Amino acid sequence: MKMKALIVYGTRYGATAGTSEEIAKVLRDEGFDVNVVNAKKEKVNAISEYELIIVGSGMKIGKWTKEPENFLKQFKHELVKKNVAIFISSAIRAIFEYEGNTEEMEEMWKKYLVEKAEKYSLNPIDMAIFGGVFPYDDMGWMTKKTVGQLWRKFEEAGFEKKNGTYDTRDWTAIRTWTKKLAKKTRT
């Protein structure tokens, strides 16, 4: 019998969707049966059949998308008995990494992951901060004037704008993390 995995995600700009699909692909290669749910479009009714549950969200102004968080809230009591992993997508982390700003990186880890796990009494088998997208060309003028100014930093850090966006995702890191989860779930 194949082990079953569920990936529940929320996204605003698409990065977490792509990351979730890649995680699903790796898990399928590892022999799992995988169900990927975009929490904004679909509701999960039960989780009893899954051995591994991964919950992911994109970040905006320090906030998760609300749907994956609602999922954590709804299944909080069942999730404590499962192999759970959580991740977030953040384009901005790449800038902190480039600048060697470990203080901000630690703060992100704490605020975006540790505190979220604590809020729902979760004991995740792993957590991760993956890269994200910075959709500069699609931003309205107000956003361009404020957070949009970070485009210079992305350039400085060596990212190129492609199709109007900066994409900081590290696919190798995503795949390596997923393989680790598969191993932890099997043992």
Ligand SMILES: Cc1cc2nc3c(=O)[nH]c(=O)nc-3n(C[C@H](O)[C@H](O)[C@H](O)COP(=O)(O)O)c2cc1C
């Ligand atoms: C208006 C705006 C605000 C953002 N705020 C944050 C933030 O507070 N923290 C962060 O780490 N990333 C922030 N980002 C970058 C996002 O993490 C990045 O766009 C990521 O891809 C979001 O995930 P998603 O594409 O799945 O929605 C912001 C991006 C935009 C455009």
